[in-house]
Amino acid sequence: MKTYKAKRVAITIEAPMERRLRAILEAADVTGYSILPVTGGSGRSGSWSAEGQVGLAGGMVQVTCVIRPERLDGLLESVFNVVERHIGIVTVMDCDVLRAERF
């Protein structure tokens, strides 16, 4: 099956920042992304869990974008400005994508 090389960027960031990150991705013309819920975790700022939480402040989300390799640097730069001061983690992986028109 024919596949295409791409990069899969996963940005784990605080839930209250989701909107801003979405706006920045859209401003950077990254219109393809998916958001996965994160229900708990641990980091330098301690361990947490979404259970029973009412506010957004405690939670995080994982935003995943699959993009063409040549667009990676642009994406990381726009994203960096947002995440720089925030808790969370950004990872990049190589992947193959089934349909080229999809990203």
Next chain:
Amino acid sequence: MKTYKAKRVAITIEAPMERRLRAILEAADVTGYSILPVTGGSGRSGSWSAEGQVGLAGGMVQVTCVIRPERLDGLLESVFNVVERHIGIVTVMDCDVLRAERF
């Protein structure tokens, strides 16, 4: 620690298609997969969010299968027939798996 080479396929697809995709995976003898919820995203068909939604129509899920490399092509072909006409994205990544009997 001894690990084994495998492929990790992630299929992001509309929630109403989950059942069919499961049936196709099982028909293709892929009995190992996990389903992660997706709570929002954006693509060519616009941006969306699961918040407050009652119906399935708006949502998506991410089906992840870890399989032996030699089975990848068969899997992609069976899956392609389902996802071809549907929105969503299919990515394939290389990975190492801890226990060979598990996939």
Next chain:
Amino acid sequence: MKTYKAKRVAITIEAPMERRLRAILEAADVTGYSILPVTGGSGRSGSWSAEGQVGLAGGMVQVTCVIRPERLDGLLESVFNVVERHIGIVTVMDCDVLRAERF
């Protein structure tokens, strides 16, 4: 953008084991991890879905840690002791991380 090589370990395990796994990760000094919900799946022990479930017994979670490559073996060994007898799957992938201090 400068990135750093890392390993992304994903451990899919039964929900009742989440606490123990967290304790083991913390004992192994892996303080950075995120937990994603899994809402269904299939494996050698049959297929399942979290829908409508009251107890933990039926569900699974996916614990994702991004760690420095040199720490991978230690992590896998500690984890192996927990997951060995349990259902679930452990995968390791290569990734690049944006900020080195984050993992």
Next chain:
Amino acid sequence: MDGFFALALGNLSSPLILSFVLGVAAALGRSDLVFPEAAAKALSIYLLFAIGMKGGVSVAEHGIDLRLGSTVLAGIVLSAALPLIAFKLLGIMTKLDRVNAAAVAAHYGSISIVTFVAGTSVLESAGIVSDGFMVAVAAAMEAPAILSALWLISRGGSETRMDSDLWREILLNGSIVLLVGAFAIGMVVGKEGMADVESFFVAPFKGALCLFLLDMGLVAGRGLRRSRGVLTPGLMAFGLLMPIIGAGAGALAGLLIGLPTGSIFLLMVLGASASYIAVPAAMRVAVPEADPGIYLTLSLGITFPFNLTLGLPLYLGFARAIGGG
């Protein structure tokens, strides 16, 4: 006309409608107010179960009416026929391609159970009775419209994914099962059995509906905000005209069968309302090429608010005029 304004005003100042308006306003103002998906789904299960059971109990009380059969039949015919009208109208008023037009049309043949429930609230406030079996009619009207739409599409040469699985999914979709199942339970347990569970299914019903409408407002408002550009003037006009045609068809059917005013009104509401749960899910599977941005926004963002605010008093005024009461 005076009566209509009074009714409309009364309707607009009910906690139900105001909750919906609050939701729309919050979404348009981009408030971060959100309703958890699980809570919205749980509320909808509660509402469907409660309305189904009440219908069943009422039928158990009054005996199976001879008109039940004919009204269910009329509902099925309405649901199957309205998409054909809607499809023609879309061809005239908009530039939608065949597949999208058929998908939209399916929504208008099918029904919105929340609009129906809001209709029963309006009836109650006005002190007008209706037949308990109208819930069964509502359930019967969910699916036929989908088949009409698929027929329209396949006639045009496009492929639809219509297999036995999809059949089952359409006929046994969650809301049909809940409505029909709870209706049957209501019929079996009757008024006496209902007494046991009344303080859960009857007394708090309207308040729960307020919160659900708040959520519907949030979702509708968000849909509207995201859909700038999708909704052409032609589509919007269709979204306002089609419910009136559907209501008219419902009124006609109700008159022919000889239903009492309350039931004529509810049949009008069913005809006027557009699906936003069952049909969209079926369309995603059967006609993935159709754009959910169009049909969801039109049904939930235009027709649902119109019916809820202006449509209900309008239909009630009309039903009273032709049915008395």
Next chain:
Amino acid sequence: MDGFFALALGNLSSPLILSFVLGVAAALGRSDLVFPEAAAKALSIYLLFAIGMKGGVSVAEHGIDLRLGSTVLAGIVLSAALPLIAFKLLGIMTKLDRVNAAAVAAHYGSISIVTFVAGTSVLESAGIVSDGFMVAVAAAMEAPAILSALWLISRGGSETRMDSDLWREILLNGSIVLLVGAFAIGMVVGKEGMADVESFFVAPFKGALCLFLLDMGLVAGRGLRRSRGVLTPGLMAFGLLMPIIGAGAGALAGLLIGLPTGSIFLLMVLGASASYIAVPAAMRVAVPEADPGIYLTLSLGITFPFNLTLGLPLYLGFARAIGGG
């Protein structure tokens, strides 16, 4: 026997049981009706809290009964002893290996609080009183069965993961904490304090239980559908026989202590019912080798429906026969 049929029929046509049946039917018919996981969990918290609190208030009303202590003790003994019987029986009736047999046995020593709640509903309908402290007995019976099962396994030479963490998890699992905590709250606040929160915890209770049983039906039905092949005839027979044995043991204990009819009945129900929340979670941690497909399906797919539909009237008839009333 006539009495049993009347009771059984009355039970089968209550909204509670019919909701369960609707859920099973929807799942077997592969409807897409689903209950959000969060809603099911929230409902179960509500039910546990309400039932615990009611028990505590009732004890506060009637004073601590001398029989409380002996009944709790009897419950602990039952919970610890029934797994031994179940294990023997499984050895005779099925081909399960030691680990799986012990895991199944643990479920039958422990209890299902929903079955208990349904039992209290049946009592109420029949106008029979019972001791408020039976809720505490239910809580006390959750855990001992787990220890018996782990002892059976380790005696067979297999390893179990039994550390202090697991001890705490078993003894402080969510449902025990809720039952005991709410029981204590009920005892402290008494009838007067309860009055404040009655329209939340008492009046809507049965209706909420309907929706919960609908969900249980969906889960049980789905389990049955997925388990083709897992449930051998021997296992199924065990799933129907064991609750009767448990009920008999409960009846015996109740008679020995001299409990009133209502409490004998509830002790029978506790003996008969099988856990599907606390024990499965403990087994996943302590005995991961045991197959959840077997113990969950048996407990939730066979024994729970049997108790709910036929078991309850059967046990009530028996309790009346031996206890009077």
Next chain:
Amino acid sequence: MDGFFALALGNLSSPLILSFVLGVAAALGRSDLVFPEAAAKALSIYLLFAIGMKGGVSVAEHGIDLRLGSTVLAGIVLSAALPLIAFKLLGIMTKLDRVNAAAVAAHYGSISIVTFVAGTSVLESAGIVSDGFMVAVAAAMEAPAILSALWLISRGGSETRMDSDLWREILLNGSIVLLVGAFAIGMVVGKEGMADVESFFVAPFKGALCLFLLDMGLVAGRGLRRSRGVLTPGLMAFGLLMPIIGAGAGALAGLLIGLPTGSIFLLMVLGASASYIAVPAAMRVAVPEADPGIYLTLSLGITFPFNLTLGLPLYLGFARAIGGG
């Protein structure tokens, strides 16, 4: 002082407080009892809507009071000024850096609506009336404290992310929209419209609050357990002293405006309570450098339990002493 102990005891033995205590105990004992996130969010929407609507209906009943305006103004001033006091106090009592001190201070200027709701329950039990518009005051006090804190930070030379988006997020955050929106709905529909939805929004209110407080206890207890080391003695002392200062400021303002006892009490409660929903979310966005471990734990783990258990009777005793009644 006798009165205080009686009040405190009465408060401590109410189902509300006991539910909170149960939650804290379960979390500290590391029970696996958890509340689904979606259920907690749904409950909070319900509580905010209900309390807002009740306030609006009460204002519709009694007419707009001249004191409404001055009390809202006083609330805004309190909310803006208390962070300055808190900031000074933190400088004296703790070693927090400027950014963390300002972030903590913001929480104490803003309010906790659950503490407010618990306060209204205490008033009801004591049979003391209060002004319906106090809900509007509560809403008005959510945001000003955030601006004060951001001003404190920027004055110190640190950067905050204060753009128009954040402005909108702060002013249209979910709880403000719900409180104000439901208040407006209550004012429009009045007592008559409320009657329709009373059995959902009024009767079950206290019971629902019990479950919510159970969840708050679980979250607070978990926070305490995780925060060993974060909470220095100085911080803890601040968490107990600051609410008393806030309550004092509220009492002063209430006296100056000439509010009745009940409303003085509620203004004290608002002054004393610390935010744990709106302000933390704003801080995450505007001042990501501040450590949520400090401000969340202090607000939810120390101040909230203190207010709920000892603070409320203390403030009520004081309000009665100065306001009569």
